[in-house]
Amino acid sequence: MVRIGLLGCGNIGGIIARHKIGIEITSFFDAASAKVDTMKGLLEHARAHYDFDNFIRDEFEILVEAASVGAVLQYGETALQRGKDLVALSVGAFADRGFRNRLEVLAGSLGRKIRIPSGALFGLDNLKIGQVSALDRLVLRTTKHPAAFGLQTQERTLLFEGSAEECIRQYPRNVNVAVALSLAAERPVAVQLWADPAVTRNTHEIHIAGAFGETTILTQNLPSPDNPSTSYLAALSIITLLKNLDRPLVVGT
Ligand SMILES: NC(=O)c1ccc[n+]([C@@H]2O[C@H](COP(=O)([O-])OP(=O)(O)OC[C@H]3O[C@@H](n4cnc5c(N)ncnc54)[C@H](O)[C@@H]3O)[C@@H](O)[C@H]2O)c1
Structure with missing residues (x-):
C-alpha cells in the first residue's frame, strides 16, 4: 500500500x-x-x-x-x-x-x-492532446456566486477576462483550474471569471477546438457533504x- x-x-x-x-x-x-x-x-x-x-x-x-x-x-x-x-x-x-x-x-x-x-474539473486527460496537436481555441469560463469573490453584486458581472497568468495576479484563489488546463494542454488559456448571484454551484465551462474537432465540457460542482466550502469533485x-x-x-x- x-x-x-x-x-x-x-x-x-x-x-x-x-x-x-x-x-x-x-x-x-x-x-x-x-x-x-x-x-x-x-x-x-x-x-x-x-x-x-x-x-x-x-x-x-x-x-x-x-x-x-x-x-x-x-x-x-x-x-x-x-x-x-x-x-x-x-x-x-x-x-x-x-x-x-x-x-x-x-x-x-x-x-x-x-x-x-x-x-475541480473534468476533461484534463484528453486535453493533453494539445501537447502534440494544435488547438485553435482553449477557453475557460468560470462562474461562482459573488460571495466566493467576497462581493455582494446583484447582477451577473464579468470580473476578469485575460490570461491564466494575469488571473493569478488578480484572483489568486480562483486560478487552480486555469493553471491545470494550461499545464495539461501546454498552451495559454483564455480565462473569463463571472460572478453570478443566481448560481448555486461553482461552474467551469471549457471550450476546446483544434485539429481533432471541437468540444465543450461543463462541470457544475457541488460542495463536499463534509465541508460546504470545498468542491466535492x-x-x-x-x-x-x-x-x-x-x-x-x-x-x-
Ligand atoms: N486543483 C483544484 O482544483 C483545487 C480545488 C480545491 C482546492 N484546491 C487547493 O487545495 C488547497 C487546500 O484547500 P483546502 O480547502 O483544504 O484549504 P484549507 O484552507 O481548508 O486548508 C489548508 C491547510 O493548509 C495549511 N497550510 C497552508 N499553508 C501552509 C504552509 N505553508 N505550511 C503548512 N501548512 C500550511 C493551513 O494551515 C490549513 O490548515 C488550497 O491551496 C486550494 O486552493 C485546489
Missing part, C-alpha cells in the same frame, strides 16, 4: 483522511498546530508533526499537498530532495514558470514524480489519484 505524508490538515486534508481508500497515511503536518491536533482524531495511527523538517524525514513515499500555493513553493524542492514524490493540489504554484521548470528538472534528475490531480479527484497510484493498469491519457 502506498505510504502518504499529508501536508495540510484543512478542508481537503480532512476529507482525504476520512475517505482514504487503498492508501496509508503515515504522517501529517500543518503550520497551524490546532489543525494538527484536530487531525489526530481522524488519523490515530499516523504520526502528527508540528515541524516540517521532522515531517519530511518521516517514512513515506509520497507527499500529498493540500495546503496552499505558498506551501508548494516553500516545500516542493525539499520534498523531492528528501526522496519523496509530490502530489500537489495547489496547482496555482506552477503558474510560476521558473519554479515549475526548476522543480521538473530536479524531479527528473532525482527520478521522482510530480503529479497534479484533475481537481476536487477532494474525490485527489483520493482517486492516490488510490490508482500503484495499479499496473493506467486508464486515461
